Amino acid sequence: MSDTSTTSATSTASATSTASTQPLHGKIALVAGATRGAGRGIAVQLGAAGATVYVTGRTTRERRSDYDRPETIEETAELVTAAGGTGIAVPTDHLVPEQVRALAERIDAEQGRLDVLVNDVWGGERLFAFGKPVWEHDLDDGLRLLRLGVETHAITSHFVLPLLVRRPGGLVVEMTDGTSAYNGANYRNSYFYDLVKNSVLRMAFVLAHELKQHGGTAVALTPGWMRSEMMLDAFGVAEENWRDALTEVPHFCISESPAYVGRAVAALAGDAGLARRNGQSLSSGQLAQEYGFTDLDGSRPDCWRYLVEVDDAGKPADATGYR
Numbered sequence: 001m002s003d004t005s006t007t008s009a010t011s012t013a014s015a016t017s018t019a020s021t022q023p024l025h026g027k028i029a030l031v032a033g034a035t036r037g038a039g040r041g042i043a044v045q046l047g048a049a050g051a052t053v054y055v056t057g058r059t060t061r062e063r064r065s066d067y068d069r070p071e072t073i074e075e076t077a078e079l080v081t082a083a084g085g086t087g088i089a090v091p092t093d094h095l096v097p098e099q100v101r102a103l104a105e106r107i108d109a110e111q112g113r114l115d116v117l118v119n120d121v122w123g124g125e126r127l128f129a130f131g132k133p134v135w136e137h138d139l140d141d142g143l144r145l146l147r148l149g150v151e152t153h154a155i156t157s158h159f160v161l162p163l164l165v166r167r168p169g170g171l172v173v174e175m176t177d178g179t180s181a182y183n184g185a186n187y188r189n190s191y192f193y194d195l196v197k198n199s200v201l202r203m204a205f206v207l208a209h210e211l212k213q214h215g216g217t218a219v220a221l222t223p224g225w226m227r228s229e230m231m232l233d234a235f236g237v238a239e240e241n242w243r244d245a246l247t248e249v250p251h252f253c254i255s256e257s258p259a260y261v262g263r264a265v266a267a268l269a270g271d272a273g274l275a276r277r278n279g280q281s282l283s284s285g286q287l288a289q290e291y292g293f294t295d296l297d298g299s300r301p302d303c304w305r306y307l308v309e310v311d312d313a314g315k316p317a318d319a320t321g322y323r
Contacts, residue, residue: 021050022048022049022050022084022085023049023050023266023270024046024049024050024051024085024266024269024270025049025050025051026050027046027050027051027052027115027116027269028051028052028054028107028111028113028114028115028116029043029046029051029052029053029054029114029115029116029117029118029269030053030054030056030103030107030114030116030117030118030160031043031046031053031054031055031056031118031120032056032092032094032117032118032119032120032121032152032156032160033056033057033094033119033120033121033122033123033152033175034053034055034056034057034073034076034120035055035057035058035059035065035071035072035073035076036069036071036076036228036229036230037120037226037228037229037230037258038120038175038223038226038228038258038261038262039055039057039076039118039120039175040055040071040076040079040258041257041258041259041260041261041262042118042120042173042175042258042261042262042265042266043055043076043077043079043080043087043118043262044076044079044080044083044259044262045083045259045262045263045265045266046080046085046116046262046265046266046269047079047080047081047082047083047084047085047086047087048083048084048085048266049084049085049266049269049270050084050085051085051086051115051116051269052085052086052088052111053077053080053085053086053087053088054088054089054090054103054107055073055076055077055080055087055088055089055090056073056089056090056091056092056094056103057072057073057076057091057092058091058092058093058123059071059072059073060072060073060074060089060091061074063091066123067125067126067230069229069230071229072089073089073090073091074089076089077089090103090106094121094152094153094155094156095147095148095151095152095155097155097158097159100155100156100158100159100160101159103159103160104159104160104162104163107160107163108163111163112166113163113164113166113167114160114163114164114170115164115169115170115171115269116170116171116172116173116265116269117156117157117160117161117164117170117171117172117173118172118173118175118265119152119153119156119157119172119173119174119175119200119203120175121148121149121152121153121156122148122149122175123148124144124145124148124149124193124196125230127141127142127144127145127148127192128141128142128145128189128190128192128193129141129190130189130190131189131190132190133191134190134191134192137190137191137192141192142190142191142192143192145192145193145196146192146195146196148196149196149197149199149200150195150196150199150200153174153200153203154203157172157203157207161207161211164211164216165211165214165216167215168214168215168216169215169216169274170211170214170215170216170217171216171217171218171219171268171269171274172204172207172211172216172217172218172219173218173219173220173221173265173268174200174201174203174204174207174218174219174220174221175200175220175221175222176197176200176201176204176220176221176222177197177222178197178201178222178304179201179220179222179281179282179283179304180201180220180281181281182304182307182308183197183198183201186312200220201220201281203218203220204218204219204220204279204280204281205218205220205279208278208279209279211278212278215275217274217275217277217278218278218279219268219277219278219279219280219281219282220280220281220282221261221264221265221268221282221283221284221287222261222281222282222283222284222304223256223258223260223261223283223284223303224254224255224256224260224283224284224285224301224302224303224304224306225251225252225254225255225256225303226255226256226257226258226260226261227239227242227255227256227257227258228258231255235248235249235252239257239296242255246317250316250317251310251311251317253317253318253319253323254301254302254303254306254307254310254311254319254322254323255301255303256284256285256295256301256303257295257296257297259295259296260284260288260294260295260296260301261284263284263288263293263294263295264282264284264287264288264291264293266293267287267291267293268282268287271291283302283303283304284303285300285301285302285303285304285305286302286304288300288301288302289302295323299323300323301319301322301323302322302323303322305322306319306322309322310322
């Protein structure tokens with residue numbers, strides 16, 4: 001075999017190996033709202049699959065979190081790169097159209113396209129009052145929730161989607177809380193919270209129609225009871241010993257790490273038959289069963305089925321058969 005043919009064979013083998021271990025190698029993704037929680041988990045797992053991932057948020061090493069938390073978008077970008085991708089942090093307030101326009105222009109200048117948009121902007125954890133009717137809920141907090149959870153997604157889609165529709169195969173993931181079936185049958189915490197999370201479900205439905213003619217796909221995706229950094233801190237545990245929290249809240253046994261929903265997004269982005277899912281409302285637990293990925297501990301928690309069949313049914317906490 002000549003040196004040329006040997007080099008060619010080596011290159012082909014290398015490309016095949018990369019494609020199998022990093023199926024999203026060469027893909028360009030934007031995770032809007034990637035400082036912590038689901039956004040960070042998704043960004044890191046897209047990186048592990050080989051993607052170049054732009055990560056945005058308002059919290060940087062120079063600008064402290066509104067929650068006075070340590071996570072930053074720079075740290076998320078570093079985790080993406082460490083996982084095997086390329087992480088690029090771009091400080092962005094998604095309520096400010098000019099900043100989102102600048103973000104889109106930067107991605108255009110550097111990449112010329114976008115393959116995956118994950119709309120995960122939120123930041124309303126401390127603004128909604130559980131169980132309070134609209135007339136008792138703080139009005140300013142409620143309206144701020146609508147801005148953070150609805151306007152940010154619309155602004156981001158407006159400026160970024162022109163990059164995604166340049167070629168067929170693009171994916172938009174609208175991150176929410178609850179599937180359309182669950183939310184349609186249940187009151188979700190408060191008037192404003194319910195409106196936000198159901199609005200995001202509808203956004204995916206609408207975008208599915210608008211992207212279809214361009215060969216794009218839009219879905220709504222929800223994690224289950226997620227062990228975000230804030231959730232773990234609230235229970236006084238870490239990812240390594242999260243089960244210690246079960247003595248206080250037994251149903252926490254169905255919880256999942258942020259990596260789980262991240263693997264769900266990576267699986268969707270790598271699915272050659274993705275178009276069949278256009279407009280669907282999906283959950284991490286459902287997709288784990290279909291694509292075969294697991295959470296960090298090797299389990300496959302199915303939170304939304306558990307909530308209906310165990311928690312809402314008033315049964316004792318027992319995740320047997322649900323993870």
